Amino acid sequence: MAELNQPPYPTVLKPYGQSLVALAKERDDVLCLTGDLSKQCEIDLFADAYPERFIHAGMAEANMMGVAGALARDGFVPYVHTFGTFATRRPLDQVINAIAFPNLKVRIMGFMPGVSSPGGPSHQAIDDVALMRAVPNMTVVDVADAVEGRQVASAIVDVDGPVYVRLKRGEIPVIFGADHRLRLDRAQPLTPPGGDVALLASGMMVAPALAAARLLGSHGVDVSVVNVPVIKPLDAATVIAAATAAKVVVTAENHTVVGGLGSAVAEVVAEAGLGRPLRRVGLRDTFAEGARTGPYLFGAYGLSTQALADAAWTALGRRDRVPVATVAAAEEGEYSPV
């Protein structure tokens, strides 16, 4: 089984930004585009290392996507950076027509997923996975930690078509061991197969999924946690295997439950005719709000360890009291899911 750290997780800064610089050293076709927000997207490192391959497009996302498409037509591999909302909502028409339909190798890096931003609905990418998943040719990736964040740039560089990646901003937790490999073709069981609950999680919900599995396990409920970094194309075989082995299926995403991981899993499980009860944990078809902190929003909008335990408990038809989750205390520089 996967080697996993235990919460509170250590954190690191700019694992993606460092890896993009390393990739650019090997690959002179890699370009870095930014729509402002360069430090926030970790690419101030790239600007320092390769200023001639760093292109500042200003706050002009529609134009940036059109330019990136043409750069890809001429053989470059542009990595385009901004917050997830501004990468998907505003330039959606340009992403579709200038990048996805011609199936070009543009890598769209959307930072600050879901309610990890306390900046309110305009800054909270709660629908980016759904938007990008609906676009033909697009690969959609939601990485879980710094180990995957460090690998994603090179993992996607040769994908034959556009890729959208969600990346957490700021302090990035280290959940996986050093031997962990991000694979675009496989979802990964992180725990031994559990006979009760298949808990499928992506991105920032992997940490609370592991915590919920530990909590439920200590109360006699067997949970298998599957890390699903690639939401499209979804690894249907692994999803079906996990769902088949369990009584119920729970999905966990830092995103609306409409159109993201939960929807993708529901489609696969239904088409396979498995007939497993399914609970989707995510934002309940609602916008969130501005706040002081992201963790407050994870609690307020049902993205907590407790919310996952509740979902599994009710899916199993349990009428007794749900085990109560406790949050691992985190010092400065550490990360614990709520």
Next chain:
Amino acid sequence: MTRVSDLGTHWEVTDPARLATMIRLRALRMVAPHGFGYLGQALSSAEQLAALFTVMRPGLDRLVCSPSHYVIGFFAAAAELGILSEDDAETYGQDGSPIEAIGTERSPVMDYTCGSLGQGLSAAAGFALADRLKGKDRRTFAFISDGELEEGQIWEAAMFAGHHRLNRLTVLLDANNSQVDGPVDTITTIEPIAAKWQAFGWTAQDIDGHDVDAVIKALAGAAEGDQPYVLINRTSTRHGLDCLPADADGHFIKLPPELAAAAEAELTGRLERRDG
């Protein structure tokens, strides 16, 4: 909670220059508990906001804040003028508060704001068009920022308003040369600003945005022509707070307790001396 154009809303500005300093002080007190925040936006816009609330007709004219990171200044002005309660202003940016740091649909005071940049001018043009269609004697004031000029939608809106000669629409453009990655002019050349708007059918004037009397005079006469009007206000994100370090990040100022105390002393001292 109230919006400025709500029927029955009332306020009065007696000393615009003093109001600008009070906006700075209140914004400082709203940011200080967080230790960082959008104080630079309040510093660069304080005189423009003081002028705006001096010229606007309460309970009638409409107000758009396009770059929502600036709402701190609008909230501060509204709290000073009794439009927003002091208790509500104190919850700025806190968990569970509707007084969000990046303004949203539910924010009080403004008739429209949007945290995704470059969208407010379209709404302002829509308000001005609605008033024309309904035959209402109403003005719409839109506050926008120079960084927003990088977004294409601003120019779509500018062309639309120019074409329709929406002369009841008045824009305050905060030209503070600041965006997240640094000075605007190092990232995108937006000059000549006035000539661009003029070419799109607007009347444009370029002034010192910290000269509150000049801003008031310009705004008061702005609706008298037959074109929409843009006032380009040259400003600084550090204006009116001498204690800020020279390298303070104008988009997101760090405010440790010692600096907050120094800023508080500077601004309260200025108000006590009655020179600002």
